[in-house]
């Protein structure tokens with residue numbers, strides 16, 4: 297093929313990609329190209345009132361499209377109208393949902409809305425202990441009470457296993473008054489549960505199944521990745537598109553599945569209460585764009601590249617002596633793009649700081665045991681080659697403080713001792729005491745640092761010596777008076 301023909305083909309391909317519909321992106325482009333005299337919020341008025349240094353950093357164009365859903369042609373979020381409604385419908389189709397809501401306070405907003413709309417005071421909700429704190433905050437608001445599923449722990453890797461169908465079934469049988477099952481899938485490190493079997497059990501017991509799939513919005517777009525809960529019988533699912541899907545930080549989606557038994561209107565009402573009344577069109581457009589990208593040949597190619605990059609990195613790590621990765625088939629199904637590694641000579645935190653300081657590499661997170669690398673749709677093969685090369689160097693180097701271990705723990709893997717309900721404890725009279733004096737007292741606050749946002753302590757739980765390594769950054773703790 298000549299260079300000219302190649303160029304023409306590329307142009308054709310490009311046009312094919314850009315024809316993919318993204319209604320909010322298109323409406324925002326239109327608004328940008330036909331500016332009006334503005335006497336409304338936001339008061340920076342296309343960046344004219346912004347700090348020049350900030351404007352230079354973010355770009356004038358970004359400030360020009362920084363608008364909310366109050367103006368003609370852009371649609372509204374609650375209720376969804378115009379391009380926003382259309383974009384949500386396209387997203388529902390792409391993810392295989394009956395209805396999709398765009399979220400502009402992350403999956404946190406989705407979890408809060410689900411708790412507020414689907415649970416009530418005193419209602420029992422079966423959930424895994426390693427769930428995200430937003431689920432628990434939701435239960436503090438509604439007054440629902442968690443019944444804890446404690447997954448298996450892999451101490452050597454410092455990670456939680458999956459939620460088993462047997463544990464869900466047992467819990468439902470022991471607690472016929474439980475009103476809902478709410479699981480996290482996958483775990484932060486990519487460990488996958490058998491959602492299909494769990495959904496069948498929930499159906500048998502006639503309770504809704506909610507799946508927090510914050511870390512799995514890519515699954516519907518690649519055959520090498522696990523199947524999304526939307527296809528396996530869950531009633532509602534949240535996806536943090538901003539985590540791995542390519543949208544801007546804070547933007548997520550909440551999906552209601554095709555055969556869901558939950559009332560989507562009440563979910564929408566809760567979202568309306570929780571969301572800002574000035575939703576950022578930039579965030580909404582970024583959700584629209586991320587869906588359009590993932591659902592396009594280009595996006596699928598990027599995702600396939602992420603999968604192949606992950607396989608490549610894993611193969612390279614297999615050649616090393618001290619650094620290991622959690623094998624994708626270590627006994628559980630996993631999401632291959634989440635690569636958890638450990639160095640048998642170093643703590644995960646120490647390995648993280650070596651990568652940061654000596655090699656200018658930032659990873660997703662690190663714990664006592666290891667660290668988490670995400671192979672993203674935006675990573676190139678040369679990114680991965682650089683990372684592999686750095687890991688080879690580390691593997692061959694004798695770091696002087698090689699036995700360095702922090703006295704601080706990062707991944708909470710404790711079994712709670714519950715003394716009071718979440719809500720009761722949260723709204724009790726409290727006092728703040730030095731953490732050493734908190735031992736033996738009942739916690740009154742949510743202690744769950746991000747990442748991963750998993751609870752160390754929750755209101756109503758007994759504080760013990762075991763908690764201290766997780767509280768290194770805390771001088772004081774709120775306890776029940």
Ligand SMILES: Cc1ncc(COP(=O)(O)O)c(C=O)c1O
Nearest residue numbers: 401402403404428508510536548
């Ligand atoms: C499992 C899980 N659910 C929900 C959330 C909240 O997501 P967001 O940051 O989009 O609010 C997180 C965030 O880390 C998470 O890990």
